[in-house]
Amino acid sequence: MAKILVVDDESSIRRTLKEILEFEKHKVDIASNGADALELVKDNSYDVILLDIKMPEMDGMEVLDKLMAFSEVPVIMISGHGTIDTAVEAIKKGAYDFIVKPPDLNRLLIAVRNAVDKKELVTQTIQLKKENNHKYEIVGESEYINSLKEMISKVAPTTARVLITGENGSGKELVARQIHEQSTRVKSPFIEVNCAAIPTELIESQLFGHEKGSFTSAVKQRKGDFELAHGGTLFLDEIGDMSLNAQAKVLRALQENKIVRVGGEKDIAVDVRIIAATNKNLKEEIEKGKFREDLYHRLSVIIIEVLPLRDRKDDIPVLVKRFIDDISAAQGRSAISITDEALKELRKFNWSGNVRELHNVVERMIILCNNEINVDDVKLYVKPLML
Helix, strand or coil: CCEEEEECCCHHHHHHHHHHHHHCCCEEEEECCHHHHHHHHHHCCCCEEEEECCCCCCCHHHHHHHHHHHCCCCEEEEECCCCHHHHHHHHHHCCCEEEECCCCHHHHHHHHHHHHHHHHHHHHHHHHHHHHHHHCCCCCCCHHHHHHHHHHHHHCCCCCCEEEECCCCCCHHHHHHHHHHCCCCCCCCEEEEECCCCCHHHHHHHHHEECCCCCCCCCCCEECHHHHCCCCEEEEECHHHCCHHHHHHHHHHHHHCEECCECCCCCEECCCEEEEEECCCHHHHHHCCCCCHHHHHHHCCEEEECCCHHHCHHHHHHHHHHHHHHHHHHCCCCCCEECHHHHHHHCCCCCCCHHHHHHHHHHHHHHHCCCEECHHHHHHHCCCCCC
16 A cells, blocks of 8 residues: 555646545555645655646646755656656656556556655665665764775775785774775776685686686686776775786776786776775785785775774774674664773783674674673674584
């Protein structure tokens, strides 16, 4: 059942549409003019709006303009004087559909159903985006975290390449995600490549794609991550583990904004922002001959160091409370409490696995403790149980 607003200056049309839609089990409000309709939309949550074009004082096109400024509800325009030009103009302004009076019953109900489906998809997309933003939020209140967030806010709107350094589990991916989310490329793809997890012989195909028949298992053409990230951000995680041969091809792609698929000859233009991350000291890797110095300088326009958790222990209480809430919600149970003494005890550990290790410990305690985590629980469960 959907909640629908019918806006028309003719009482007979309002009454007819209301009866039809209520027969289909929808809840219907009515308005006789544009001003009343706008007030109703501000005060209510509608799934669809049926809006007449020809109305006195404020016509439907003007109402549509105002609705588009603050509402994402699908609007179906209805008119007894419909023309193709009018319909095109309405769609350009943001209307979902256009129906001519008197409306065909089946056409009307199909349009309403499709508009309701669209509204549900938009709502789900917004919810998923909120959950995604929450998942990749940088949590902490320390001076370092505040300065890190400020750095991200300055770097994100630019096109500068960024190199993120730090230990495993410290949160390098979160920094990369936040740079993308705060950039002008946010509506385009964020493609992540774990260079350490892909075999050397496959990394070039992963990044640049391949043509059919270019090697034994290449049974069809495949686009690489550079192409898939076109217009967006390509995150090269653990780039210090990339082979020298692949490094050379990445360098060429950065210099020329072009790539060539494995087994191909044609240059393909790509527009990607590169964010790289590593847990290695790349300058030491350069001295050992394991990393190209020219690539390092291409990647390191901006360098962001993510500190290990042991160097920002002021963030531990905030992180623990966030993890308790998130893990409890995921497990479908009420969040348990944790004592101040337990939080102080957690600050005593060095956390070699950083934030990732802390998350695992909190999950372990939520599963094994009762309704409150105390200092004894911390001492017992910080290290994995040995049975």
